[in-house]
Amino acid sequence: MPDASPPPAPGGWDDLTGRLRDLRAAGGSPSYADLVRRVDAVRAARGVPPHERRPGRVTVYDAFRDGRTRLDVELLADLVRALGGTDADAAAWRGAHAAVAASLTRTSAG
Numbered sequence: 001m002p003d004a005s006p007p008p009a010p011g012g013w014d015d016l017t018g019r020l021r022d023l024r025a026a027g028g029s030p031s032y033a034d035l036v037r038r039v040d041a042v043r044a045a046r047g048v049p050p051h052e053r054r055p056g057r058v059t060v061y062d063a064f065r066d067g068r069t070r071l072d073v074e075l076l077a078d079l080v081r082a083l084g085g086t087d088a089d090a091a092a093w094r095g096a097h098a099a100v101a102a103s104l105t106r107t108s109a110g
Helices: 013-026 032-045 057-063 073-082 087-109
Strands: none
Touching: 013 073, 013 087, 032 057, 032 073, 057 073, 073 087
């Protein structure tokens, strides 16, 4: 299984999306359509209602793009799981997401 840990001290969204791209590559570079199906399965296993499970392919593609101004934490965690990460890995990515969001909030407030 590929290393599913987030960057240790992400400086911004681009650090997270870069590491997410690394995780995708280590997992065999599944297509975005395949990732949509995998996220759907992850969410189904968690009991998410069918009409809320399936993200759009463009939404999934955008999660891997640099230059973002925000990143959906639920989708991020589900992508990590869909790429072979554990619940603990997903929690670590949530923490990295929170760190980036907090640093950007401090930067914009200061």
